Amino acid sequence: MADHEATAHHHEHHPEDPQAQATRRAILQAAIGVSAGAAVLSTLWVGAGLVPREEKIPSKEPVAAGDILVFATGPKAEQEITLDDLRAAQGEKIPFIIAFPKSPENVVKKDLITNTLMVILADPAKMSPETKQYASPEGVLAYSAVCKHLGCTVSQWQNDTWLCPCHGGKYDIYNQAKVVGGPVPAPVPQLPIKVEGGKVVVAGEFLGKPGADV
Amino acid sequence: MYQWLDDRLSIGKLYAKAFRKAFPVHHSFFLGEITLFSFITLVLTGIFLTLNYEPSIRPVSGSLSGGQEVPAAYYSILYIDSLPFGAVLRSLHHWAAHIMIAAAFLHMLRIHLTGAYKNPRELNWIVGVFLLVLSIITAFTGYALPFDNYALTATKIGYEIGAAAPWVGKLLSDILFAGELSPTNAQTIPRLFPIHVLWLPLALIGLIGAHLTIMIKQKHTQPKYAEKVAPGKIVGVPLFPQQAAMMGILFLVYIAVTTFIAGAFLAHPVQAFGPPTANTPPVKPDWYFMWIYGILQIIPANWRFEFLGATFGPQFWGGILVPTIIILGALAIPFLDYAKNKQRYLELPSQHPFRTSFVIGMLMFYIMSTLAGYKVDLSLSNGLLWVLVFIVPVITGVVSYIIMKAVYGKDWNQEVEVKLIGKGSAADD
Numbered sequence: 001m002a003d004h005e006a007t008a009h010h011h012e013h014h015p016e017d018p019q020a021q022a023t024r025r026a027i028l029q030a031a032i033g034v035s036a037g038a039a040v041l042s043t044l045w046v047g048a049g050l051v052p053r054e055e056k057i058p059s060k061e062p063v064a065a066g067d068i069l070v071f072a073t074g075p076k077a078e079q080e081i082t083l084d085d086l087r088a089a090q091g092e093k094i095p096f097i098i099a100f101p102k103s104p105e106n107v108v109k110k111d112l113i114t115n116t117l118m119v120i121l122a123d124p125a126k127m128s129p130e131t132k133q134y135a136s137p138e139g140v141l142a143y144s145a146v147c148k149h150l151g152c153t154v155s156q157w158q159n160d161t162w163l164c165p166c167h168g169g170k171y172d173i174y175n176q177a178k179v180v181g182g183p184v185p186a187p188v189p190q191l192p193i194k195v196e197g198g199k200v201v202v203a204g205e206f207l208g209k210p211g212a213d214v
Numbered sequence: 215m216y217q218w219l220d221d222r223l224s225i226g227k228l229y230a231k232a233f234r235k236a237f238p239v240h241h242s243f244f245l246g247e248i249t250l251f252s253f254i255t256l257v258l259t260g261i262f263l264t265l266n267y268e269p270s271i272r273p274v275s276g277s278l279s280g281g282q283e284v285p286a287a288y289y290s291i292l293y294i295d296s297l298p299f300g301a302v303l304r305s306l307h308h309w310a311a312h313i314m315i316a317a318a319f320l321h322m323l324r325i326h327l328t329g330a331y332k333n334p335r336e337l338n339w340i341v342g343v344f345l346l347v348l349s350i351i352t353a354f355t356g357y358a359l360p361f362d363n364y365a366l367t368a369t370k371i372g373y374e375i376g377a378a379a380p381w382v383g384k385l386l387s388d389i390l391f392a393g394e395l396s397p398t399n400a401q402t403i404p405r406l407f408p409i410h411v412l413w414l415p416l417a418l419i420g421l422i423g424a425h426l427t428i429m430i431k432q433k434h435t436q437p438k439y440a441e442k443v444a445p446g447k448i449v450g451v452p453l454f455p456q457q458a459a460m461m462g463i464l465f466l467v468y469i470a471v472t473t474f475i476a477g478a479f480l481a482h483p484v485q486a487f488g489p490p491t492a493n494t495p496p497v498k499p500d501w502y503f504m505w506i507y508g509i510l511q512i513i514p515a516n517w518r519f520e521f522l523g524a525t526f527g528p529q530f531w532g533g534i535l536v537p538t539i540i541i542l543g544a545l546a547i548p549f550l551d552y553a554k555n556k557q558r559y560l561e562l563p564s565q566h567p568f569r570t571s572f573v574i575g576m577l578m579f580y581i582m583s584t585l586a587g588y589k590v591d592l593s594l595s596n597g598l599l600w601v602l603v604f605i606v607p608v609i610t611g612v613v614s615y616i617i618m619k620a621v622y623g624k625d626w627n628q629e630v631e632v633k634l635i636g637k638g639s640a641a642d643d
Contacts, residue, residue, distance in 0.1 A: 047389075050389045051385065051388055051389055052388060052392045052393035052401055054393075059398075072491070072492035072493070073491040073492055073493045098492050098493050100492065110398060110492070111396070111398045111399075113394055113396045116492045145492075149515075149528075149529070150370070150371045150374040150375065150510075150529060151370055151371075151373070151374045152367060152370065152371065152494040152497075153492060153493055153494035154494075155493050155494045155495075156496070164494075165494055165495065165496035165497065166367070166371060166494065166496075166497060167507070167510055167511050168511060168589060168590040179515065182511070182515075183510060183511055183512070183513055183514070183515050183528050184515050185515045185516070185518060185527055185528065186515075212374045212377075213525070213527070
């Protein structure tokens, strides 16, 4: 009964009470605002499902000491690179090999872009002391092959410099991949390397962060 | 039969209202129609392509790949190319996309040069800018679908440019491409495919609908001569039958010419590029991205700083900031150059030397930054390219302003004479 009275009271009260009307409008507006905000937030929350999930699989592990370098492309893909392969490449138009690391468990770590490597047999006499320090005594050198500019594979060779075909970035492989041309923001990191039984083996971690610098 | 349909659909009313809509007669008015025809062609050829395309990179092998294991998406392109006229239809899809963007750009140029974006058409100018941007984005999301080495590398550059946006870039790029773009990321194609064939085309259809509805509601701008022929009246030919016949003929000519181009110049030979590998071929973007590509080549690498955890570097300046400024500038044009009264008639470019020379300067900027895209091929130095990209457009603009003032300046106060040869000749022009 009291309930009914309250309703009736409210009903006849509000037309002549602008104060009550204003209060009610404010409450409704706040309610609309809150629910619109909640709708946007929950959409974002659901939208978070669009961000791909990182999968932890052996082929996505970063390069590590003890990995053996294998061909990344070509007819010999996934075969171990030997010193003889590098010697044969020396006289070619492109004197280096694009490589992937292979773990001691025989998994080729090809699903992580920053594992794309460049390996070359170069003249140790031309190398700067720092570069030489992380190369093998035979002159085997390795760098991350992912261009620091926009992530292309640095895959060309022009007048003794290492060239990225996408925007013309140039690196000096004899001097820790120092940038000598193009819009590249930083040198690609060197990868310490050694040769064991004719195979090219990773001797340590990258000397910097691999991958495009954005 | 007609009576039966008319009773149900009131065709008579529709005829009187819609089919009698007047179309101004000038060949530059067909640019918008060519854009629309390209879109129709893209949808039709796109239907054919989707029916034969497998949006996946699961490894498959078969006679088409010579027994080699290749991604299914790549293999399905080889399959499409092996179908009767399959390669031509795929090529037609490719060229129609180029023509659509070119025609939309020229259409915008015509609107800009004649001041047709002014009151009351600001809104349709904005819709138009979004249409062009969305068309380019749609074209870009189709790049990677053939999943050959060239396409993937070109798309990869887009991924990294997106990732260069401060704070949210990496997240947005990862959402668009389903993680880092790589030859082995199995989620990328299943994500790009519906975006390219469903969501962006739906958005385009919606915007095209809005664009045309607003145009019909506001009516075409009238060519300058209409003011002399019949001031305050709408001059033109009715949609049906005259304009419809012209549009029909133009559509047939369009299809004939583009199919000829598609057959004569087969686009994007995936077989020559091969499936994606860790290696990168020398890539160049399509012409409508070449100016961004050029700017990226000439911005010095050391122009970078960190701010609140985000890096602002050359990729951001060239790949994101410059295009954003240009898009925002385009959106602002109708408000910077505003007409108080409603504009009915097109303006003569010669009577608006500032606007016209500004457009010429911008075109020069576009041409010069496109040239910078060939920096490596033409062995051009950075210093020279900076002059070409940033100084030459300014000089071009100033010189064309001076020339226009000298040539047309003295006539501005004179009325433009329109000679009429016989009755109604302007409408038949």
